[in-house]
Amino acid sequence: MAFEPPRRLVRALGETAPEGDDWLEKLPGLAREAVERRELTVERVQLPGGRSSLVVLVRRADGTPAVLKLAPPRARPESERVALAHWGGRGAVQLLEPVSEGAGGAGGAEGSEGVLLLERLHPDVSVRTLPEAKALLEAAGTLRRLWVDPPEGHVFETVAERTGRQAKAMRAGADAAPEVAPLVDAALSAREELLDSPPEHRLLHGTFRQSKVLSGDRMPWLAVGPDPVVGEHAFDLARLVRDRVEDLIAQPSGATTTRRRVRRLAESLEVDRDRLRGWTLFRAVESGVRARRVGRERDAELLLEFASWL
Numbered sequence: 001m002a003f004e005p006p007r008r009l010v011r012a013l014g015e016t017a018p019e020g021d022d023w024l025e026k027l028p029g030l031a032r033e034a035v036e037r038r039e040l041t042v043e044r045v046q047l048p049g050g051r052s053s054l055v056v057l058v059r060r061a062d063g064t065p066a067v068l069k070l071a072p073p074r075a076r077p078e079s080e081r082v083a084l085a086h087w088g089g090r091g092a093v094q095l096l097e098p099v100s101e102g103a104g105g106a107g108g109a110e111g112s113e114g115v116l117l118l119e120r121l122h123p124d125v126s127v128r129t130l131p132e133a134k135a136l137l138e139a140a141g142t143l144r145r146l147w148v149d150p151p152e153g154h155v156f157e158t159v160a161e162r163t164g165r166q167a168k169a170m171r172a173g174a175d176a177a178p179e180v181a182p183l184v185d186a187a188l189s190a191r192e193e194l195l196d197s198p199p200e201h202r203l204l205h206g207t208f209r210q211s212k213v214l215s216g217d218r219m220p221w222l223a224v225g226p227d228p229v230v231g232e233h234a235f236d237l238a239r240l241v242r243d244r245v246e247d248l249i250a251q252p253s254g255a256t257t258t259r260r261r262v263r264r265l266a267e268s269l270e271v272d273r274d275r276l277r278g279w280t281l282f283r284a285v286e287s288g289v290r291a292r293r294v295g296r297e298r299d300a301e302l303l304l305e306f307a308s309w310l
Contacts, residue, residue, distance in 0.1 A: 006054075021072070030114070034070060035058065056070075067121075070115050086151050089119070091146045121216045123214060128210040170188065173293055177292065202233065248306060285304065
């Protein structure tokens with residue numbers, strides 16, 4: 001079978017690829033090797049797929065359905081592997097291959113670098129298919145189950161480290177586009193205040209949103225595709241606040257709806273409302289500046305307008 005990467009993946013990785021990166025060119029060969037090593041039968045490549053990995057629906061030698069996921073090093077697949085192993089299927093998709101000794105670090109079985117074999121969920125059924133209020137409720141409940149203490153001796157990135165890298169790029173973006181400078185300044189000021197006294201340090205999903213919660217057989221809803229990070233709950237919840245941002249922007253009452261959503265999510269998950277608002281502001285501005293940097297102007301406009309409501 002030809003393992004041609006979906007257009008969505010090619011476009012997304014092309015926006016962020018470092019010079020000389022040839023992972024996409026190697027991907028078909030990497031996929032064939034992973035399939036042969038595990039004696040898998042391929043059903044199909046999942047389309048349209050994700051923006052950071054190739055997802056292939058497969059069956060194991062005993063006929064069990066599974067998912068083979070291949071991701072480049074910059075997507076931090078080994079960090080994902082360790083987080084999934086730590087969650088052990090509680091609130092998240094189940095990892096079907098062991099993690100090597102020293103689970104606080106990274107690494108799977110021999111020949112598995114950048115390759116994850118996962119429990120098969122229903123890839124076309126996410127909580128995003130539910131009415132908005134129900135979707136937020138189910139997504140929030142799933143997220144709560146992921147908030148656990150990180151493994152001892154972990155090497156996960158912290159919220160301070162990740163947002164520090166992002167802050168540098170945001171400043172550069174503001175220099176290149178002065179009209180966004182006030183929002184960038186507000187977002188960076190919020191970050192500094194929030195990092196001063198975080199209320200907890202827990203293992204977080206890192207990139208949580210409705211489309212990352214899929215229907216399963218073992219449990220009704222399970223999270224997929226984490227980019228794990230250690231920090232406070234409000235940082236994780238912040239990305240969920242802006243879900244369906246295009247619908248929010250289209251509403252005459254979008255700003256009011258957004259503030260109401262912040263309040264309800266904060267109350268339902270016992271998160272400080274002001275901290276949630278601050279991280280929502282930072283993450284929306286960061287995403288907007290990044291979208292503008294890679295030429296996704298429409299996305300940038302939506303995100304920055306959303307941020308202005310906060």
